[in-house]
Amino acid sequence: MPRPTRVPLPALVAPAAASTVLALRPIRRPFAAATAGWVASLPALEMPLHIGALVSATTASALGRRERHPSDLVGAGMAALTCAGLGVVLARHLAARPVLDRALRERAPGDGALQVGTEGRGTATATSPAPRHRTPWPTVLARPWPLPPHGVRARRGMVYGPDPVANRLDLYTCASTRPDGAGGVGAGSRADGAGAGSGGVRGVLVHIHGGHFRAGAPSRESRAMLFDHARRGWAAISATYTLSPTPESGFPQHLVDIKRLIHWIRAEGPSHDIPADAPIVVAGSSAGAHIAMMTALTANDPRFQPGFEHVDTTLAAAVGLYGYYGRLGSATRDVSDPVRHPASGAPPVAIIHGTLDTYTPVKGSRRLVRHLRAGSPNPVIYAELPGAQHGFDAVRSPRYLAVVDAVARFTDRYA
Structure with a gap:
């Protein structure tokens, strides 16, 4: 009986090695190659410990065999270099927390103490609270894919507008939160009093997914951020919007959709234990960040609220993660580019971006x-x-867990 062909160790290590190289030195041009390189780099970029463990185990298994091949030494060298590169990637992960802490402490010129503009919600000082906790390594290693934690209630596939496909949302709330204050925020809530406590739902966090305005669905991105806010007493919403073949062909409908969602929160929220006057924070990833910033900069603009011009669409704050913030096309450049809208009416904003982003450059x-x-x-x-x-x-x-903590510290100021 013929012996099975053995796959050389260099061939086994090569995918992880290539992913690591692309994580450290991404391709920037042309765009198609840069996009392919970004996708290939994601395993090493986002899960360096898991990839490192897999490379180490594969190499140890190959070197532990009785019969060795000359290529095993080459493969072992590749594995060592790959693990070293993954160590650099991990060091960059750990550098995110101090960068975010510093950003939350720094003030733009002329900023004073943060004043929350709704009576009864208190004020926040210019000094950001200390980080809530350090990196939870057991979670990073054993549960990298975020699932709704115990005590968070998920209601999926809800409809907020006339199009049951485009106007869908998933709603996450703390299972023990009551509109009359009968319950607290449940097991997992913060011990420092930042949970819902006796006040029911503290605020609404809306997250808008990316996908180049042409693809995507609720609860695809920023799941950990959504679940963290729900656990702490927020109503966390992940919503989709009208998708289109090109970004410009869908404008301004995707913006109208998110404003319609704000209308839905104000009108229908109380039936889902969300106070009609709850502060609303809109966040987004990639294309969703563009929509989030446009929502923040066009509050109460009747051009983007057809049929519900009377609704107050002012936001308490806005958050953008690795967003695209340019025009959506030449025909709409004067209205689809966020910087073409006055900043004077902007709410508090937090923008977070990666230094090596090749899809939407920093x-x-x-x-x-x-x-x-x-x-x-x-x-x-x-x-x-x-x-x-x-x-x-x-x-x-x-x-990303450092980002989740930083966003929570930012949004807590406005709840």
């Missing part, structure tokens, strides 16, 4: 931050994550 975030800081009376928080690429909110990596 220069777009810098451009928007300059525009906001030049004209907004409210805080503009900005952080660039060292070595982060596009799509860093898929799994519970050390970097």
Whole structure:
């Protein structure tokens, strides 16, 4: 009986090695190659410990065989270099937390203490609270894919508008939160009193997915951020919107959809234990970040609220993760580009981007931050994550958990 062909160790290590190289030195041009390289780099970028463990186990198994081949030494060398590169990637993950802490502490010129503009919600000082906890390594290693934690109630496939396909949302709330204050925020809530406590739902976090305006679905990205807010007493909503063949062909309908969602929260929220006057924070990833910032900069603009012009669509705050913030096409450049809208009415904003993003380069975030800081009376928080690429909110990596903590500290100021 013929012996099975043995796969050389270099061939087994090569995929992880290539992913690591692309994580450290991404392809930037042409765009198609850059996109392919970004996708190939995601395993090493977001799960360096898991990839490192797999490479180490594969190499140890190959070297432990009685019969060795000359290629095993080559493969072992590749494995050692790959693990060293993954160590650099992990170090960049760990660098995110101090960068985010510093961004939350720093104030733009002219900013004073943060004032929450709704009576009864209190004020926040210019000094950010200390980080809530350090990296939870057991979670990073054993449960990288975020699932709804115990005590979080999930209601999926809800409809907020006339199109049952485009206007869908998933709603996550703390199972023990009651509108009359009968319950607290449940097991998992913060011990420092930042949970819902006796006040029911504290606020609403809306997350808008990315996908180049043409693809995507609720609860695809930023799941850990959604679940964290729900656990702490927020109503966390992940919503989709009208998708289109090109970004411009769907404008302004995708923006109208999110404003319609705000209308739904105000009108229908009380039937889902959400107070009609709850503060609303809109966040987004990639294309969703563009919609989030446009929502923040066009509050109460009747052009984007057809049929519900009377609804107050002012936000308490907005958050953008690795967003695209440019125009959506030449025909709509004067209205679809966020920087073409006055910053004077912008709410507090937090923008977070990766320094190595090749899909939506960081220069777009810098451009928007300059525009906001030049004209907004409210805080503009900005952080660039060292070595982060596009799509860093898929799994519970050390970097993304630091982002989740930072966003929570930011939004808590406005609840």
